[in-house]
Amino acid sequence: MTTRHDTAAPPAKGGAAPGRGPGGAASPGEARKRARLSRRWQRDLRWSPYAFVSPFFLLFAAFGLFPLLYTGWASLHTVELTAPTEMEWAGLDNFTRIFDDDFFWNAAQNTLTIGIISTVPQLLMAMGLAHILNYKLRGSTFYRVVMLAPYATSIAAASLVFVLLFGRDYGMINWALDLVGLDKVDWQSDKWPSQIAVSSIVIWRWTGYNALIYLAAMQAIPQDLYESAALDGASRWRQFIHVTLPQLRPTILFTVVVSTIGASQLFGEPLLFDANKGASGGSQHQFQTLGLYLYEQGWINQHLGRASAIAWTMFLILIVIGLVNYVISRRLRASS
Amino acid sequence: MRAARRGSARKAVVVAAIASLGAGLLAGCADDGKDEDGSSSGDSSGKTTITLGLFGTMGFKEAGLYEEYEKLNPDINIEETVTERNENYYPALVNHLTTESGLQDVQAIEVGNIAEVVETQADKFVDMAKVEGVQPSSWLDWKWKQGVTKDGQAVGLGTDIGPMAICYRKDLFEKAGLPTDRDEVSALWAGDWNKFIEAGEKYKEGAGEDTYFMDSPGGLINAILSSEEEKFYDASGKVIYKTNPAVKKAFDLTAEAAEKDLVQAQTQFQPAWEQTISNNLFATVACPPWMLGTIKAKSQPEAAGQWDVAAAPKSGNWGGSFLGVPKSGKNVEEAQKFVAWLTAPEQQAKLFAVQGSFPSAPAAYKLPQVTDAKNEMTGDSPIGEIFAKAAESIPAQVIGPKDQIIQQGLTDNGVILVTQGKSPEEAWENATKTIDNNLEK
Numbered sequence: 197m198t199t200r201h202d203t204a205a206p207p208a209k210g211g212a213a214p215g216r217g218p219g220g221a222a223s224p225g226e227a228r229k230r231a232r233l234s235r236r237w238q239r240d241l242r243w244s245p246y247a248f249v250s251p252f253f254l255l256f257a258a259f260g261l262f263p264l265l266y267t268g269w270a271s272l273h274t275v276e277l278t279a280p281t282e283m284e285w286a287g288l289d290n291f292t293r294i295f296d297d298d299f300f301w302n303a304a305q306n307t308l309t310i311g312i313i314s315t316v317p318q319l320l321m322a323m324g325l326a327h328i329l330n331y332k333l334r335g336s337t338f339y340r341v342v343m344l345a346p347y348a349t350s351i352a353a354a355s356l357v358f359v360l361l362f363g364r365d366y367g368m369i370n371w372a373l374d375l376v377g378l379d380k381v382d383w384q385s386d387k388w389p390s391q392i393a394v395s396s397i398v399i400w401r402w403t404g405y406n407a408l409i410y411l412a413a414m415q416a417i418p419q420d421l422y423e424s425a426a427l428d429g430a431s432r433w434r435q436f437i438h439v440t441l442p443q444l445r446p447t448i449l450f451t452v453v454v455s456t457i458g459a460s461q462l463f464g465e466p467l468l469f470d471a472n473k474g475a476s477g478g479s480q481h482q483f484q485t486l487g488l489y490l491y492e493q494g495w496i497n498q499h500l501g502r503a504s505a506i507a508w509t510m511f512l513i514l515i516v517i518g519l520v521n522y523v524i525s526r527r528l529r530a531s532s
Numbered sequence: 533m534r535a536a537r538r539g540s541a542r543k544a545v546v547v548a549a550i551a552s553l554g555a556g557l558l559a560g561c562a563d564d565g566k567d568e569d570g571s572s573s574g575d576s577s578g579k580t581t582i583t584l585g586l587f588g589t590m591g592f593k594e595a596g597l598y599e600e601y602e603k604l605n606p607d608i609n610i611e612e613t614v615t616e617r618n619e620n621y622y623p624a625l626v627n628h629l630t631t632e633s634g635l636q637d638v639q640a641i642e643v644g645n646i647a648e649v650v651e652t653q654a655d656k657f658v659d660m661a662k663v664e665g666v667q668p669s670s671w672l673d674w675k676w677k678q679g680v681t682k683d684g685q686a687v688g689l690g691t692d693i694g695p696m697a698i699c700y701r702k703d704l705f706e707k708a709g710l711p712t713d714r715d716e717v718s719a720l721w722a723g724d725w726n727k728f729i730e731a732g733e734k735y736k737e738g739a740g741e742d743t744y745f746m747d748s749p750g751g752l753i754n755a756i757l758s759s760e761e762e763k764f765y766d767a768s769g770k771v772i773y774k775t776n777p778a779v780k781k782a783f784d785l786t787a788e789a790a791e792k793d794l795v796q797a798q799t800q801f802q803p804a805w806e807q808t809i810s811n812n813l814f815a816t817v818a819c820p821p822w823m824l825g826t827i828k829a830k831s832q833p834e835a836a837g838q839w840d841v842a843a844a845p846k847s848g849n850w851g852g853s854f855l856g857v858p859k860s861g862k863n864v865e866e867a868q869k870f871v872a873w874l875t876a877p878e879q880q881a882k883l884f885a886v887q888g889s890f891p892s893a894p895a896a897y898k899l900p901q902v903t904d905a906k907n908e909m910t911g912d913s914p915i916g917e918i919f920a921k922a923a924e925s926i927p928a929q930v931i932g933p934k935d936q937i938i939q940q941g942l943t944d945n946g947v948i949l950v951t952q953g954k955s956p957e958e959a960w961e962n963a964t965k966t967i968d969n970n971l972e973k
Contacts, residue, residue: 277626385948
């Protein structure tokens with residue numbers, strides 16, 4: 197591609213036009229015209245980039261910043277969804293009561309445990325799958341597409357199928373357990389079974405996605421590293437441990453951070469898994485996540501002030517998680 | 533260099549072509565939309581489109597009422613948008629009302645929400661009492677009053693009600709050694725829900741382990757509560773659910789039934805519960821007329837005629853809706869006329885004949901569609917008569933703005949736990965704690 201310098205903007209240093217042509221043949225009118233053009237160039241040069249990036253910032257202001265600030269403002273008030281304009285000042289009341297709110301801490305704990313039992317197996321399985329796919333395989337594109345299929349499925353559709361699979365009386369999983377002589381499990385109403393069931397939806401949906409990320413990173417690892425390892429007599433497994441894993445470290449960190457954020461915002465799966473189709477996350481709130489609790493307070497119970505305070509608390513918790521991740525990743529980088 | 537440049541220029545042309553094609557497609561869609569929209573303001577085809585926002589299966593369309601109205605008014609076109617569950621429909625409705633945007637010309641309101649809408653959103657609706665031909669006396673008195681503010685503004689007009697009876701399986705009753713004649717069955721538990729539980733125990737003795745006496749704890753507690761005059765709020769609007777002995781009694785009675793294994797551990801209207809209908813796993817269900825439709829939809833063909841309808845121990849109301857016209861709708865006047873027509877006794881009777889939604893206008897009870905009503909599931913039973921009788925003895929119940937939240941807590945976070953092995957005390961504690969947290973502003 198060529199760039200025509202003659203039509204591009206002149207160097208940004210001021211007063212280009214009068215400075216040009218000390219030969220002085222230009223008439224005063226032409227000089228003025230040039231000066232005007234030059235000023236326009238400069239204005240263009242200075243402000244156009246802002247115009248080009250402005251759509252993002254306008255959208256962000258409308259759909260990111262404003263809701264954030266409004267939520268913060270609402271969290272300091274008692275305000276109901278039925279009359280969002282009638283706000284009554286409540287100070288930090290909505291925040292302080294979170295400390296005594298058993299439901300909030302229950303939800304926080306559930307979010308943590310579901311997050312762990314979904315993220316850890318998910319990333320391990322993704323790593324294994326990526327490793328297998330990294331070998332020369334016939335029809336590898338097919339497998340890659342297949343792996344991405346769950347990610348492309350809507351949560352709603354997937355969760356509904358899982359609800360049927362995990363049904364207590366007519367579910368396929370209990371039927372299979374029965375076949376091998378095990379007792380039925382009440383996947384909806386007991387704490388751990390329900391959390392495992394919710395996690396399984398998350399795992400099913402995101403494993404392929406993470407595997408593709410790992411696969412992409414694996415393919416960027418130079419082949420000669422493997423060749424020299426093979427020359428040294430390293431087995432496939434040793435190659436994986438000593439070549440692949442260290443090379444993947446930044447990618448692994450990335451997926452951990454993204455999965456953590458995803459897990460802390462878990463919402464659709466537990467919402468749809470609830471047999472009562474409410475937002476209480478089971479009859480004893482056994483799989484109510486923070487996202488679900490926020491939704492229940494705001495949209496079912498219509499307490500916008502309380503919901504806003506929960507949203508902000510979640511936001512702060514996320515920042516803390518982000519900082520922890522940052523510190524750990526720095527430590528890891530320093531140690532390598 | 534030139535070639536590269538031309539290549540990129542060609543690429544740009546292609547991109548532009550695709551973009552304009554896409555834009556054209558989008559514009560095409562928008563055009564289509566405009567056609568429909570445009571007709572709503574009555575220009576292109578000269579027709580006015582009235583839109584309805586409904587939930588569940590209200591059945592106006594299925595009963596052919598839209599078609600009939602369109603035939604009577606050739607310049608009217610009717611369209612409905614249906615959300616399956618009111619739990620999803622109602623928050624969206626509130627959201628649209630408070631922002632006064634995105635509303636349809638007609639919005640349905642469930643009886644569980646009507647008190648809150650009347651109390652907090654009345655100024656967003658037109659006064660239906662002022663529409664020509666609307667007579668408060670056409671409706672059952674308590675039904676009319678539920679949709680009216682203190683100043684007398686009718687926020688919505690009543691559609692159906694749900695006079696509750698008990699549907700029972702004759703074959704299962706016979707096997708368990710209970711009477712099968714509808715009057716004898718009614719006499720078995722007349723006047724007292726305790727007697728209903730006693731009948732359940734007798735059933736269990738006779739029928740053994742295979743089937744349950746009743747479908748679900750939620751259905752039972754709802755039936756008992758529906759027959760009380762006061763449940764969660766007192767007449768002055770105070771929340772009394774925790775101290776009202778009627779509520780505790782309903783809870784304890786349901787918990788007792790659950791402990792004795794008389795109700796199966798199901799949540800109504802969930803797939804697993806629906807499967808128990810098709811597998812004939814329970815003998816009774818609290819049964820407003822519309823429930824017969826659910827039973828029919830989920831049953832195997834050979835179950836036809838096996839059911840019958842007996843009176844409930846005490847009459848109650850379960851379900852029913854209102855139709856309101858938001859002020860910010862596009863066709864307020866046409867919508868008002870349409871709603872008045874749709875809720876008139878004749879139309880309510882037609883709706884009952886097809887859909888089983890029981891009329892809230894007593895004049896309809898004398899119409900042949902109601903008096904001659906038969907139902908495939910219940911054989912020759914005169915269901916119109918049975919339900920009309922129940923409708924006349926329904927108590928005027930005090931309903932409050934948060935009835936739905938309280939009831940849901942009692943059911944989904946309360947009695948359901950007893951079927952899962954928790955003690956009634958634990959279940960009550962779990963339910964009240966949840967409800968209190970949900971009510972706290």
